[in-house]
Amino acid sequence: MFDTEMLIIGGGPAGLKAALSAAEQGADVLLVDRNPYLGGQLVKQTHMFFGSQKQYASERGVTIAEILTREVLNSDKICVLTDTTALGYFEDKSVALEIKGTFKTVYPKRVIVATGAQENTLIFPNSDLPGIYGAGAVQTLMNVHGVMPGARVAMVGAGNIGVIVSYQLLQAGVEVVAIIEAAPRIGGYHVHAAKVRRLGVPIYIAHTVVEAHGRESLEGITIACLDEKWQPVKGTEIELEIDVLCISVGLSPLTELLFQAGCKMEYVPQLGGHVPYRSENLETTVAGIYVAGDVCAVEEASAAMVAGQIAGLAAAGSLGYKQNNYEAKLKDAKNELAGLRRGPAGEKVRSGLWALTIAAGEAV
């Protein structure tokens, strides 16, 4: 058992930024991540990021992971534990950690939950055949372990992740035969879609996977057009011969710890699923528990980084650490986050957020 001023759970873009922002104000931080490395999903992102210069626009995600990891390791205020899983949050406000097989209890004064999100899956006949992966899994195979997932791939989902992973597959030398999207429009940024289109990858909107075929592993799929009621239209079936199918149909926040802690939650589809009520400072309804990143709203990594800054600053401030231009930094970060969400691309998140925001100090 040990004490820490601030425990940050999750070392992705939100958690890293939260740790750096809190440490900069003077707080002592314990940052834990269940992976053997920091960076979360950033380490798999080989494409250049959007956003503003402040949020490392034009840098590749993997480069941002390196920059932030180095900063965290260089800070004497931040202690890092990798290969460490937060198992549970208890009534006495303790958090159970499993650190490389050993069990420890920690009593933090503040907790920032930055656990991220997990991939959604899709059910169709034979959807359990080997060769059918989540898009994130394929990214891990290719971009972390350097393993080719297959030779001919189809992608389900034309959101940003689906389109970007398709592009990364092309970069790895894999043939991408199609991107299949159930909605009647491409959800990802159009400039991303244009990148794969001009390399000849067709995008089938209003289409779905009817079934997969294969004996031992995936050999092909049947896709079909969807009508306005999202029902497959007979006679529109297309057969695709592939050995890998990537599923990229959205993410769901990883909120178990928040439920356990008794945070008030709400199901908000625009934000990805069950998400916590939170104040402008990103404090939940349980005093001392803050959130940042995909766990509270599935959106871009640039937004997760700014949210991490807000949560880190606010949590440090609530402990009395306000040594480094605190008020101005907090205000800037809030403005920046609002700015990132202001355009049409942020509409979905904005529409989901308004009902969830609680007044500062409402936490109990």
Next chain:
Amino acid sequence: MQEQTGIPSVDHILSTIPPKKRLAKGPVAVVECFQEIPCDPCYTSCTTGAILPFEDINQLPRIDWETCNGCGRCVGFCPGLAIFIVDDTYSENESLVKIPWEFSCLPEEGEEVAGLNREGREVARVRIKKVQPSPKKNRAHILWLVVPRELAFEVRSIALKQGKQVDRGRKICLKTQLSADVKTLR
């Protein structure tokens, strides 16, 4: 239109074409970014002020063709790979089109390859004039393509080299992997 196909509409493309008078003066940037997204490196990377200031990060980029000198810096910084340089003065019948290229299979200078349009269809054979490292210094490149003049606003890619047989599970060489020291961190 682009929302359905990924391909920009004709009207959008027409709006990116600088006036003849400007094209006659030499290289110029062509910005094919038509959706409001939170992004502004085109503006922050341009050193001449040709990309006009953003009042809001979600705004569409606006370019002043007279100020743009066609240097190509923004091409390397645009994460959407949506900026191209067109030099309509290259030769009587040919234009130079510079495109961002993030593939490790690089064409050779002098090589003739398939020039693709925005749908990925081959529309011409194009000659590789130069393979230039990206000004962003991030392992990407800018390819200088010599294209038939009438296709300067049509050719936007080259064909990927038809891959050798790929085997599932084969190890691939990653230029983008994390540095060893960060990755093995404990």
